Amino acid sequence: MEDAPIEDGENHKDIDVAPALISVHPAQESVAVTVGSELRVFDLHGGGSAVSLVDDSHGPFHKDSIRAIRYGANGKVFVSAGDDKLVKIWSTESWHCICTVSSEKRVTAVALSNDGLHVCFADKFGVVWVVDLDSVDSNQALVNKKAVQMLAHYCSIITSLEFSPDGRFIVSADRDFKIRVTVFPKKPLDGAHEIQSFCLGHTEFVSCLAFVSTSEYPQGFLVSGSGDSTVRLWNISSGSLLDTCEVEVKAGLLESNRRGEECNSAITDLCTIPDCTMIAVAIQSLQGIVLLSCDLSARTLSIAKVVSIMGETFIPTSSRASFSAGLLWMVAGVSNLRGFDHPSLARVRIISGFNKSNLDPQEFEPIVLEDNEIPGGYKLLEKLQGSVAVEEKVFLAAAEAVKTAMSNLLVKKQYSVEKREFRKRTRNDRKTKQ
Template structure:
């Protein structure tokens, strides 16, 4: 009887779709902007000042479940999207046509494109990193190249020189792997482990100055710190603890007993400007990184309206603009008809103006009004859903709660009794006797 109840509970939990946060990605030259929410890819071409509908002329399936990871290539010519439908799609950004659809065995948690745009790597929730070559035949399947031993991979980035791939997981680890010339045969050489976080690692970003090809690595996580690493040796260079800054936030901005965490990080190419999103904080925190002194320091909080808690960030160094989005895959407006259900998002942009043209660290920040956003009303109509202004605060408060719960469920390990653990093992699909 007890076993039947547990099985029923497990089955019910498995069928529950948790909210996926809305994601934003910006072309390296800011020629286009993409918002992913639920299974939708919303694209706006800033150069052509028009909305774009991604097409799949190959007849492959479009995303049918929440998109969990997106990435532009370093040259901006390719874009990859992946998620809970176990599908990875690679798009050409000049036409926004899909050039490859790859099937994954498990749900995808991270995706990245190699610096030479020859490979796409993706990570699944079992901690395995897979790779597919864009040089090979269209039907070439993905092959596994490395693994994190059953720990969810939360972030994956290629180093600026393309020689290494950094992967972070839920179990506090950052692994630096040498990216081999023949990657399809596996990435077997581990360069280092960056160990120091005391809670899950949620995000990674590389920074390097113009005279450096290697640079340094930034990471953020559930211990509310941003850490700076020499990733070649695995040495921790500096820890920027943000508990004091988060503690200064108003009580209304952080819910009681809420686990605060760095959920997203992005940086200018020279590291002089770092933006982070903190769970339940309605705004972003700005930091700066001194690559010579190898330090990271807090600069300021940029607060937004109370109902706006960013779920994803994208920084375009050349334009000195930080793009942010808020939304969740299960947030729709009750005002919309059943024939016009649309997932809701909100896009806000912070512009940075240099006080001193010779000092890259000397900046003023300004939160742009909707009328000042590049692309204006056309862009906002494409990237955001329809939402009555009076309902905005309540709707996005619900989105923030849904995303927070989803993040906690993914990042914080569930605790099971011995009996329940053994039952879960017996009910694994690969352990069941096939009739």
């Protein structure tokens, strides 16, 4: 990797920008979108209706930008967390907040164990915490729970957390190019002390993780996206790199996206399709997604399709697939966008056609659904997007704001000797001597 430019050490104010996020119930019973501190949920049962969240703490659900949301594997629990240092655990049956856990630092990623008994979350200082849900009653709100430190990266922002399909490992990625595979212990509250492997090879921050698995390969293989514009395939047992796909180059996006810029276009999100070997990849400046095909027997990645969203500016910030309906849900949007009438905005789009386990990537023709064709229709869009129409230039500005915020937050800065000495002298986190 080439040396990063020397920074002048000034604070970056753009990091307040938070991308919109989306999460889908495993059986597609509900869909959740976050924009800043807003958590919007739509129930798809029956004719579909907007969900009213209930939090008996009598305060706002979240006081600052939400940075991570996740449904549990069985769909009974939903977790939201973010910059307000709160981890909220919701029952998806009643949409009551059944537990609020305080974090010492801002939360950057969440994951739920496959058995639904543990919530893990990571913070900006590289610590992964665990909360035991064994005694939590979905019909009782405000359970007092405390998080316990389980493992840690060395002072590096953790960007993604994932459990392996068999539940044996928890995988954590950080901005220092590392992916750590840790054996998930039988007693997580006692800490996780056994490292299975490190997956090393990215040359920029690791932004996202996902697992590809099928009935023939139930243990699955790990895929990772990075600021180096690559998606990589890993064997987590050994930490060995199986294949690297230079997505931006191989999809023919280099010239159209980089526009003379010196940096790569980061992979911002990965979403694997359940019971399928296709991976949806979101890239910083691409108006649409790239579909990768993973040949698990050959351990290779290849470009299957580039799906463009025509007729509007739509650069996804998050995507999730439903287990049952074969749909890929995507959201584009941002909060805290300065200088516009609509500082928080979101746009939801859906791609269909992923309902076959034996999809042939060469014959697969994805379909981008029109607004009136999506589950929940206009009622869902009004809840998840809001009813205000937003101009195209605002979405373009939002995409650039997210790009700048990600770079400022995750690209490691280098300082001159003089600036390093100045920062040491003026640092405000030293402990005061008694």
